[in-house]
Amino acid sequence: MEQKTSKVVVSALLAGAFGAVACHASRTCRYLPGDAGWPSQAAWHQLNNTVGGRLIAGTPLGRPCFEPDLNAAECAAIKAEWTDLHPFIADPVNVMSPYWMNNSCDPFYGPSGTCKLGSLAVYAINVTNAQDAVAGVRFASANNIRLTIKNTGHDYLGRSSGAGSLALWTHNLKDITFLDYRSADYTGPAARLGAGVEGTDLGPVAAAHGYRVLGGSCPTVGVAGGFTQGGGHSPLSxxxxxxxxxxxxWEVVTADGVHTTASASQNPALYWALRGGGAGNYAVVLSMTVKAHPDGPAAGAGFLIVNDDDDKFWAAVAAWLKHLLVLDTLDGYMTAFTITALDFALDFALLPDAASVDDITAPLAPFFAELDELKVTLAQSRASVSANYADWYETWAAPITYSTNNSIGGRLISRSAVQDRLPALVAVFRDIAEYSAAEVGGSALKGLAFNVTSARVGSAALPGADAVLPAWRDALFTLNFLIPLAEDADWETINSGQAWINDKQDELRAVTPGGGTYMNQATWDNPNWKEDYFGSNYKALFAIKAAYDPEDLFWADAAVGSDVAWVRAADGRLCRPEANT
Known part of the structure; x- marks a missing residue:
């Protein structure tokens, strides 16, 4: 019943969407430090008092590597950890993407030179409760400064940073509560997760309560942040x-500084938009309540194929993609795989509730038989059954390492692309994999295959039920591909890599017509971002954005409404498009 209500609200909003967006504030640009309108130190001091002393000045991680703040010991430690995720996750303003750090105080460029904040936030509020977020929203709005939201900083679209911004740092909202939930649409076990809960926080707690709750494949991804708000793929998908x-x-603070709830019966349009319509663009999320599923055993499997003959190797890759059409029919069976020019690895397969190793390996047997026909030998193969999902995760997913120093793009690969255009698809994969920069090694393609059609997962996946990009329901797997970057990669190298990724996304688009891209693993400057990241949902999302944030307090590249709200000027400030004409 609430689903029908949501559609009615969305339809009503569409009628006045474009008129609403025209009602911008009179100020044409956001202020930067040094502007006459920038808040005074007394104003910042008052904000700090309001949030209980939790206002933090933004500091680049690499600053101890530069004069006049040079500290050799600290600098050495920073350099040693520069490609690790954890220093960025634990920092209120620094982010993982080299592009959005834009060489701000790269520690390998010191000790001479200039160390500036660049696109990093000037201040951050360590949000510990709703009142902190309300104060931050109202302060940014009243003082005409940019507002950003950072949780972990797993972000390639630049949503977690911004020149001259005040950041709401939600990383420390770590509460996890299990409850019995009742509504017109769902009655059963649920989990309320603070915005800062990561997969590594969630898994053991859920298992201790006898449940599985969806989180990302990477353990440090914030579950309630861009992960879920952008769609969110999981080994359990x-x-x-x-x-x-x-x-x-959802528990949220809206752009007018109101602390409220968005559900199927309260603020239903906002509830709909937050479920897949993109993060940091409609409201500040403080927590979310999600379904919890009964736990049980889980089986895993993996293998490795080494490329010792190009023709045979790529024939094996083609055979795998074709076999995914078979695995796609099996309830709960998912796979995560990596393809490079050197090897092809099944990083893990998951089959929840499997009783034995045979349950997960038997579906792979036809593929192994085809490898024999191709005279391709497995270099490694393994399988196991874990007592519960958390144990499976620790065995199979958690050991995979992730680096901050890369640029990334992606595409959803439809079933029809594999069925009808397999040779062309494999040719693009090979083109991507064989790209290499001698100093950093070749690029890698990473795929995750799972069936998320309504036939598999029920009414939540019906057309229009949430704001998830519709192409997800036609996808056989999601693909992302990345270029590793050297620790001291210069700005020209980072920019050229970004351009290369966009070119390859275009090649993939040509062999996957009508498809899309998982927005959380994509480029900010894709000229087709509206179609690729939002599809047919864009118009409805645009109306909801206009209704809940008419003055565009929330903004990010490649976000709904971003192209008509603000543009970045040469100095990094946000200005109205008409101010740049």
Whole structure:
């Protein structure tokens, strides 16, 4: 019943969407430090008092590597950890993407030179409660400064940073509560997760309560942040759907500084938009309540194929992609794989509730038989059964390492692309994999295959049920590909890599017509971003954005409404498009 209400609200909003967006504030640009309108130190001091002393000045991680703040010991430690995720996750303003750090105080460029904040936030509020977020929203709005939201900083679209911004740092909202949930649409076990909860926080707690709750493949991804708000793929997606499909309600602070709830019965349009319509663009999320699923055993499997003959190797890759069409029919069966020019690895397969190793290996047997026909030998193969999902995760997913120093692009690969255009698809894969920069090694393609159609995961995946990009329901797997970057990669190298990724996204688009891209693993400057990241949902999302944020307090590249709200000027400030004409 609430689903029908949401559609009515969305339809009503569409009628006045474009008129609403025209009602901008009179000020044409956001202020930067040094402007006459920038808040005084007394104003910042008052904000700090309001949030209980939790206002933090933004500081680049690499600053101790530059004069006049040079500290050799600290600098050495920073350099040693520069490609690790954790220093960025634990910092209120620094982010993982080299592009959005834009060489701000790269520690390998010191000790001479200039160390500036660049696109990093000037201040951050360590948000510990709703009142902190309300204060930050109202301060940014009243003082005409940019507002950003950072949780972990797993972000390639630049949503977690911004020149001259005040950041709401939600990383320390770590509460996890299990409850019995009742509504017109769902009655059963649920979990309320603070915005800062990461997968590594969630898994053991859920297991201790006898449940599985969806989180990302990477353990440090914030579950309630861009992960779920952007759609959210999980090893459990083939069993239960995407992260956005799980959400029962959101706790939010809206652009007018109101602390409220968005659910199927309260603020239903906002509830709909947050479930897949993109993060940091409609409201500040403080927590979300999601379905919890009964736990049980889980089986895993993996293998490795080494490329010792190009023709045979790529024939094996083609055979795998074709075999995914078979695995796609099996309830709960998912796979995660990596392809480079050197090897092809099944990083892990998951089959929840499997009783034995045979349950997960038997579906792979036909593929192994085809490898024999191709005279391709497995270099490694393994399988196991874990007592519960958390144990499976620690065995199979958690050991995979992730680096900050890369640029990334992606595409959803439809079933029809594999069925009808397999040779062309494999040719693009090979082109991407064989790209290499001698100093950093070749690029890698990473795929995750799972069935998230409504036939598999139920009514949550029906057309229009949430704001998830519709192409997800036609996808056989999601693909991302990345270029590793050297620790001291210069700005020209980072920019040229970004351009190369966009070119390859175009090649993939040509062999996957009508498809899309998982927005959380994509480029900010893709000229087709509206179609690729939002599809047919864009118009409805635009109306909801206009209704809940008419003065565009929230803004990010490649976000709904971003192209008509603000543009970045040469100095990094946000200005109205008409101010740049």
């Amino acid at each position: 083939a069993k239960y759907g995407l992260g956005a499909d799980q959400v029962l309600e």
